[in-house]
Amino acid sequence: KAIDELTFGIAEIEKAGFDHFMLKEIFEQPEAIENSMRGRALPNEGQVRLGGIREHIDRLRNAKRIIICACGTSWHSGLVGEYLIEEYARIPVEVEYASEFRYRHPILSKDDVVIAISQSGETADTLAAIREAKAKGALVLGICNVVGSSIARETDCGIYTHAGPEIGVASTKAFTAQVTVLVLLALALSQKRTLSDEQTKDIIQDLYQLPKKVQEILNLNEEIFEMAKVFKDARNFLYLGRGFNFPVALEGALKLKEISYIHAEGYPAAEMKHGPIALIDENMPVVFIANKDSSYQKIISNIEEVRSRKGRVIVIASEGDNDIDKLAEFVIHIPDAMMPLMPLLTVIPLQLLAYHIAVLRGCDVDQPRNLAKSVTVE
Amino acid sequence: KAIDELTFGIAEIEKAGFDHFMLKEIFEQPEAIENSMRGRALPNEGQVRLGGIREHIDRLRNAKRIIICACGTSWHSGLVGEYLIEEYARIPVEVEYASEFRYRHPILSKDDVVIAISQSGETADTLAAIREAKAKGALVLGICNVVGSSIARETDCGIYTHAGPEIGVASTKAFTAQVTVLVLLALALSQKRTLSDEQTKDIIQDLYQLPKKVQEILNLNEEIFEMAKVFKDARNFLYLGRGFNFPVALEGALKLKEISYIHAEGYPAAEMKHGPIALIDENMPVVFIANKDSSYQKIISNIEEVRSRKGRVIVIASEGDNDIDKLAEFVIHIPDAMMPLMPLLTVIPLQLLAYHIAVLRGCDVDQPRNLAKSVTVE
Numbered sequence: 001k002a003i004d005e006l007t008f009g010i011a012e013i014e015k016a017g018f019d020h021f022m023l024k025e026i027f028e029q030p031e032a033i034e035n036s037m038r039g040r041a042l043p044n045e046g047q048v049r050l051g052g053i054r055e056h057i058d059r060l061r062n063a064k065r066i067i068i069c070a071c072g073t074s075w076h077s078g079l080v081g082e083y084l085i086e087e088y089a090r091i092p093v094e095v096e097y098a099s100e101f102r103y104r105h106p107i108l109s110k111d112d113v114v115i116a117i118s119q120s121g122e123t124a125d126t127l128a129a130i131r132e133a134k135a136k137g138a139l140v141l142g143i144c145n146v147v148g149s150s151i152a153r154e155t156d157c158g159i160y161t162h163a164g165p166e167i168g169v170a171s172t173k174a175f176t177a178q179v180t181v182l183v184l185l186a187l188a189l190s191q192k193r194t195l196s197d198e199q200t201k202d203i204i205q206d207l208y209q210l211p212k213k214v215q216e217i218l219n220l221n222e223e224i225f226e227m228a229k230v231f232k233d234a235r236n237f238l239y240l241g242r243g244f245n246f247p248v249a250l251e252g253a254l255k256l257k258e259i260s261y262i263h264a265e266g267y268p269a270a271e272m273k274h275g276p277i278a279l280i281d282e283n284m285p286v287v288f289i290a291n292k293d294s295s296y297q298k299i300i301s302n303i304e305e306v307r308s309r310k311g312r313v314i315v316i317a318s319e320g321d322n323d324i325d326k327l328a329e330f331v332i333h334i335p336d337a338m339m340p341l342m343p344l345l346t347v348i349p350l351q352l353l354a355y356h357i358a359v360l361r362g363c364d365v366d367q368p369r370n371l372a373k374s375v376t377v378e
Numbered sequence: 379k380a381i382d383e384l385t386f387g388i389a390e391i392e393k394a395g396f397d398h399f400m401l402k403e404i405f406e407q408p409e410a411i412e413n414s415m416r417g418r419a420l421p422n423e424g425q426v427r428l429g430g431i432r433e434h435i436d437r438l439r440n441a442k443r444i445i446i447c448a449c450g451t452s453w454h455s456g457l458v459g460e461y462l463i464e465e466y467a468r469i470p471v472e473v474e475y476a477s478e479f480r481y482r483h484p485i486l487s488k489d490d491v492v493i494a495i496s497q498s499g500e501t502a503d504t505l506a507a508i509r510e511a512k513a514k515g516a517l518v519l520g521i522c523n524v525v526g527s528s529i530a531r532e533t534d535c536g537i538y539t540h541a542g543p544e545i546g547v548a549s550t551k552a553f554t555a556q557v558t559v560l561v562l563l564a565l566a567l568s569q570k571r572t573l574s575d576e577q578t579k580d581i582i583q584d585l586y587q588l589p590k591k592v593q594e595i596l597n598l599n600e601e602i603f604e605m606a607k608v609f610k611d612a613r614n615f616l617y618l619g620r621g622f623n624f625p626v627a628l629e630g631a632l633k634l635k636e637i638s639y640i641h642a643e644g645y646p647a648a649e650m651k652h653g654p655i656a657l658i659d660e661n662m663p664v665v666f667i668a669n670k671d672s673s674y675q676k677i678i679s680n681i682e683e684v685r686s687r688k689g690r691v692i693v694i695a696s697e698g699d700n701d702i703d704k705l706a707e708f709v710i711h712i713p714d715a716m717m718p719l720m721p722l723l724t725v726i727p728l729q730l731l732a733y734h735i736a737v738l739r740g741c742d743v744d745q746p747r748n749l750a751k752s753v754t755v756e
Binding site for chain 2: 064065071072073075083086087090091092094097099100103104105106107125235236242243246254257258259261263265268269270271273274275276277278279280281294295298309368369370371372375377378
């Protein structure tokens with residue numbers, strides 16, 4: 001049996017001056033994103049090189065259908081992956097809960113590709129889904145953070161996230177590293193097909209700006225802490241977003257739920273009118289992700305509906321969009337990027353919000369009740 | 379302009395002795411299911427005849443991919459439809475929120491089929507999704523309740539649900555009628571292909587038992603009312619199911635949310651361990667749908683996890699499964715059917731539970747705050 005050498009030192013698994021691993025890991029995201037793209041996205045050539053999938057790249061590009069299987073936070077990065085791959089590579093993608101996928105005789109053939117996403121690479125349901133997919137002849141690609149994990153070993157090919165060890169039970173930097181890798185994968189599937197080198201170059205150059213922009217958002221930590229103080233006693237939260245920011249709304253809600261035990265739920269913003277709006281009264285904080293893009297006006301009208309029912313509005317908005325300030329109780333202004341890259345920015349204030357609310361409520365953020373870091377039972 | 383004659387009388391839009399339209403409509407479900415299959419599912423021949431799709435049946439059967447677009451409760455019946463069509467017809471199905479689908483350059487071709495589901499046939503986002511799909515050459519099939527509605531007129535072909543007029547804002551009989559029609563559609567796509575006449579006959583015969591079984595569940599109304607009294611002051615609820623019952627968990631949670639304003643959320647049961655389990659303490663009621671099927675043992679272990687965190691367990695279980703009684707605070711035993719037909723049964727006690735809790739809390743169940751019967755703005 002081969003021995004895998006650990007590639008990180010003991011210092012990295014200490015808190016390095018932060019109060020909690022989770023906060024340290026949130027602050028490590030500029031580096032996690034950078035490390036996950038370094039040597040892979042070539043900004044001058046307008047190309048992406050992913051050694052772990054090179055042998056299978058033709059089969060991947062010719063996939064009739066891609067099915068992404070994951071659980072929890074990785075399922076949310078899978079949803080971002082669906083939007084990315086459909087947008088850039090124009091291959092139909094479906095995202096499945098691994099636990100559901102494996103039990104319902106999935107329709108799979110050798111023309112299909114299954115992508116399994118798991119930080120630990122040990123998630124039991126995801127591992128079982130991989131085995132089912134392989135038995136049916138699909139090509140299986142793994143996206144894991146832990147080198148040599150079961151999923152990394154059992155997949156046909158893969159791409160590691162380079163987030164470094166994640167200790168906090170609620171995943172943060174693993175999510176942004178997964179999304180970074182999914183951007184690279186979408187570009188690899190698109191180059192010389194649906195995207196020109198010029199287009200790829202533009203996207204990669206925007207991608208290279210992200211670590212700096214994430215740092216700018218982290219610098220808003222104090223402001224987000226002040227906002228957390230106002231909302232720490234809320235009993236419920238809604239998170240709403242559209243398009244690429246819909247999965248971020250789900251992820252923001254999951255973070256709050258996991259570590260603060262507040263019942264938070266994410267929805268695509270337009271679904272609010274089909275039910276959840278009944279929950280809204282003066283006690284309900286609603287977080288909108290409303291960066292400037294093609295659906296901006298729709299989100300503004302959703303915000304106005306919540307206001308007219310006296311809901312408490314928090315908005316993640318674009319830098320410079322000061323018009324929105326008068327519609328909300330709190331606005332966090334963050335830098336913009338190309339729309340498909342926005343999840344890597346919009347998720348950051350939501351992680352910090354969840355963190356501060358949980359700490360203010362006296363919760364053990366690194367070891368939330370009832371949760372395990374990796375779910376290795378079914 | 380042709381005049382469509384209304385096919386229902388004034389008596390049908392009165393409450394007929396029930397306290398609310400919603401309760402009347404819940405109790406009309408045996409008839410709504412029966413009416414939606416009558417003359418269409420032929421139990422002796424083992425065949426399904428759907429006049430509204432006859433002209434397009436070859437193109438439907440040869441679809442490379444089916445995309446179901448809907449909002450709210452119709453989106454949940456769409457999820458059941460995905461499971462039904464994949465199980466029986468072995469055609470890959472994806473379910474999209476209509477509001478999300480239309481804004482992200484959907485990948486569609488003339489080999490694809492889009493199914494639009496809407497009770498009113500006027501849902502703005504669904505209508506816009508249809509127009510997008512038609513512009514891209516996909517065949518569009520509508521499933522509506524209101525004859526001559528916009529969606530009925532703009533689709534290439536369609537199947538009406540025969541639920542009769544639905545007045546309560548929270549949809550009940552429209553949901554079961556939609557699922558009934560989706561069963562018929564799945565069978566129509568499967569006959570002479572993936573299912574033999576014998577197999578189809580077995581399914582249709584089981585389907586014909588459903589109105590009677592739904593009536594048996596409605597007879598548990600008093601028992602469900604007693605249970606509602608115990609949980610009426612809960613602030614939150616979780617609903618968990620697997621497979622065909624996962625969409626029912628979502629729908630049960632939506633009903634409670636819509637009319638009682640309790641924050642209820644549905645999840646695939648196995649996802650509980652990836653976050654929502656952190657919410658569970660002695661104040662959290664958790665509704666499990668745990669009928670006897672292949673994933674029964676998995677659900678039992680999920681129930682035990684909730685119990686060990688002191689959550690309050692309510693179970694919808696199979697008739698005769700008395701072993702489960704000792705694991706739960708309340709058990710509602712209901713008749714079984716073939717697994718793919720179970721959503722038509724398991725949803726009924728959840729509708730009644732939501733109804734009684736809302737009435738006990740003094741909510742206006744027929745006109746819940748903030749909600750409209752059909753969402754005709756985007």
